[in-house]
Amino acid sequence: xxxxxxxxxxxxxxxxxxxxxxVLTTWGVMLCLAIAAxxxxxxxxxxxxxxxxxxxxxxxxxxxxIGEVLPxxxxxxxxxxxxxxxxxxxxxxxxxxxxxLHAPTRDLSATAALAALVFASTHWYGIRSKGLRxxxxxxxxxSLILLPFHVISELTRTLALAIRLFGNIMSLEMAALLxxxxxxxxxxxxxLMLHVIEAVVQAxxxxxxALIYIAGAIEPIATQERPGEAPSPTFAKSKNKEES
Amino acid sequence: MQFDWTxxxxxxxxxxxxxxxxxxxxxxxxxxxxxxxxxxIKAEMAQAEKLQDDAAALGKQYAExxxxxxxxxxxxxxxxxxxxxxxxxxGMEKIRQSLSDEEAKARVRNAxxxxxxxxxxxxxxxxxxxxxxxxxxxxxxxxxxxxxIVRVLLEDLAALPKEQRESxxxxxxxxAAATAEVASAHPLDDAAQQEIARGLAAVAGRxxxxxxxxxxxxxxxxxxxxxxxxxxxNLLDELAxxxxxxxxx
Numbered sequence: 001x002x003x004x005x006x007x008x009x010x011x012x013x014x015x016x017x018x019x020x021x022x023v024l025t026t027w028g029v030m031l032c033l034a035i036a037a038x039x040x041x042x043x044x045x046x047x048x049x050x051x052x053x054x055x056x057x058x059x060x061x062x063x064x065x066i067g068e069v070l071p072x073x074x075x076x077x078x079x080x081x082x083x084x085x086x087x088x089x090x091x092x093x094x095x096x097x098x099x100x101l102h103a104p105t106r107d108l109s110a111t112a113a114l115a116a117l118v119f120a121s122t123h124w125y126g127i128r129s130k131g132l133r134x135x136x137x138x139x140x141x142x143s144l145i146l147l148p149f150h151v152i153s154e155l156t157r158t159l160a161l162a163i164r165l166f167g168n169i170m171s172l173e174m175a176a177l178l179x180x181x182x183x184x185x186x187x188x189x190x191x192l193m194l195h196v197i198e199a200v201v202q203a204x205x206x207x208x209x210a211l212i213y214i215a216g217a218i219e220p221i222a223t224q225e226r227p228g229e230a231p232s233p234t235f236a237k238s239k240n241k242e243e244s
Numbered sequence: 245m246q247f248d249w250t251x252x253x254x255x256x257x258x259x260x261x262x263x264x265x266x267x268x269x270x271x272x273x274x275x276x277x278x279x280x281x282x283x284x285i286k287a288e289m290a291q292a293e294k295l296q297d298d299a300a301a302l303g304k305q306y307a308e309x310x311x312x313x314x315x316x317x318x319x320x321x322x323x324x325x326x327x328x329x330x331x332x333x334x335g336m337e338k339i340r341q342s343l344s345d346e347e348a349k350a351r352v353r354n355a356x357x358x359x360x361x362x363x364x365x366x367x368x369x370x371x372x373x374x375x376x377x378x379x380x381x382x383x384x385x386x387x388x389x390x391x392x393i394v395r396v397l398l399e400d401l402a403a404l405p406k407e408q409r410e411s412x413x414x415x416x417x418x419x420a421a422a423t424a425e426v427a428s429a430h431p432l433d434d435a436a437q438q439e440i441a442r443g444l445a446a447v448a449g450r451x452x453x454x455x456x457x458x459x460x461x462x463x464x465x466x467x468x469x470x471x472x473x474x475x476x477x478n479l480l481d482e483l484a485x486x487x488x489x490x491x492x493x
Contacts, residue, residue, distance in 0.1 A: 008251055023254045030262045037269040044277050046284065052277075059274045076275070080267040088262060104255070109248045113255035 008107045022107040029091045029104070062086060065208075069215045074129065078214055081121055086207035089114065089165070093199030096173055097192060105202075106170040108162065115162035118210040119154070126217030135217070161209060168202050374487045378463065381479045385464040387430040393465035394436050397477035398443040409447050415471035416448040424452040425469040429462035429478060444470065 008020030040055050048056060062083045067075045089105060096103030104110045126135045139150040176191045404412070416424075424444050426432070432440075437454055445451045452470065459467070465478030476482070 008246075008248065017250050017254070018248070019254075020248060020251050022251050023258070026255060026258045030258055030265070033262060034265045034269070037266055041269040041273050044273050046277065046281055048277075052274075055270070056274055056278060059271060060278065063275075079275075080263060080271050083271060084259070084263045084266050087266065088259065107248075107251065108246070109251035110255045112247065113252045114259065116252075117256060117259055 008104075008109065020107070020109075021102065022104045022110050025095055025101050026092065026104045026110065028101075029088065029095055033087065033091065058087075059083070066211060069211055070218065074125075074218055077128075078125060078211070082207055082211050082214070085114070085118070085210055086203055089206050090199060090203035093169055093203055094196065096169065096199075097195060102173060103169050103199075105165050106173050108166045111166040112162040114165070114206070115158045118161060118213060119158040121210070122154075122213045122217045125214050129218045157209075157213070161206065165202055165206050168198060172198050370487050374483050378480075378483055381463050381483070385429060385479065389464040390428060390430040390432070390466065391436060393477050393479075394432070394440060397466065397468075397475065398439055400477075401443040401447050401475075404447060412470060412473050413448050415473035416450065416452060419471040423455050426454050426456045426466055427459040427462060427468075428456060428466045429458075429460055429464050429480075431458060432456055432466070440466070440468070444468070 008022035010018045011021050011024055012019050040051060043049065044052060063075060063079055066079055066082055070078055092104045092110070094103075095101050096106065105114075123135070129135075140147050172191075172195055176195065179187055179191055424441075426437075426440060437456060441452065441454055444454075448470065462478035462480045463483075465480075465482075467478055467481060468475040476485070
């Protein structure tokens with residue numbers, strides 16, 4: 001962990017661009033993931049090795065989790081985005097455990113970028129799924145009066161997405177830093193264990209919320225086309241998770 | 245809490261690049277492998293189901309063949325039993341027929357043996373009776389009996405049927421010497437010889453000289469030979485007559 005400020009500190013300048021440690025850590029994370037993906041890619045076989053089994057297990061678990069929320073024909077379309085969110089957020093969260101680094105997700109700029117991507121992808125998948133006009137029409141349903149509330153909801157939930165991840169990871173690192181400063185060298189170790197759990201939980205929450213938002217953009221077609229039919233239990237369960 | 249637009253934009257780009265990399269080199273290949281494995285599993289399952297169906301069909305066919313073989317075996321066994329029963333009946337019939345033939349042969353053989361024994365016993369009885377009668381008559385024989393027999397002979401000659409009379413005459417004519425040989429058990433007196441000569445002449449139609457001889461074996465009585473014709477008037481020939489089974493003179 002780094003004992004820096006709340007935002008990322010500028011490491012160097014690349015022309016007009018100020019490269020912060022957040023971006024550098026992100027590049028490192030990207031490099032590690034890309035190397036791992038490339039190594040795995042060229043060793044794939046029908047009879048899997050241990051690494052391939054782990055990778056297949058991860059992808060299959062993610063696919064199954066998405067399949068519980070989305071219709072089957074949309075799973076493969078959404079999987080790359082949601083899976084990348086899960087993997088990247090989890091890796092970025094855990095990067096804070098490496099001495100000398102801090103998690104990119106403790107930077108509001110990074111979490112805001114991720115939230116903005118979720119915001120954009122939600123509309124992208126929604127428009128792709130049911131067309132621009134039909135997608136925009138659902139903001140005025142069941143009444144045009146609800147349009148501002150829908151827009152506010154879209155913006156606030158995106159903001160909440162960014163702030164939630166940023167606040168949790170930043171506060172965790174801050175707490176660990178304070179304990180280290182007050183109590184001593186080895187005392188923050190239990191807190192680091194908590195960091196691992198928090199990293200996993202926050203990655204899961206971020207990904208599942210993004211998935212639910214995307215499902216919300218795709219699913220209304222079915223509910224509008226079949227008004228008498230109740231939403232699927234899985235979808236209802238996911239909604240409850242979001243509310244909790 | 246600081247917000248840096250450069251970091252924001254770079255993070256967006258970074259994420260999009262990472263999304264492309266992972267999609268290209270992780271998700272798609274892994275999903276392809278999973279799909280290929282799934283397809284392979286499905287194909288193997290289909291193959292296994294096909295093999296199972298084939299095995300079930302073969303098992304059914306095998307069971308049908310077994311049932312058919314059992315039916316054929318049962319038919320062959322029944323046919324064999326019928327053949328054995330027919331052969332047994334035929335053999336029993338042959339044996340029964342053979343036994344019947346043997347029994348008939350034995351019965352015939354027994355009858356022949358019995359008849360032979362009876363004939364032998366009759367012959368022995370006749371011989372014995374002949375011997376006894378001959379012995380008794382030999383004791384009773386006398387010149388007077390011979391004379392009585394000659395008298396009876398003469399009476400029979402006088403009452404001889406015409407055919408026999410013709411035969412005697414014909415036999416007398418064929419004899420060149422034209423003599424009648426008279427064998428007597430006892431000596432004949434002249435009167436008796438003349439009576440015999442007259443009786444013979446009356447039958448033969450001419451006078452026949454007598455050649456009288458003595459033959460004690462005749463017991464009593466005479467035997468007269470005229471050519472091929474013999475006149476038996478003695479006990480020996482009478483006994484021999486009774487001794488003959490057909491009883492012909």
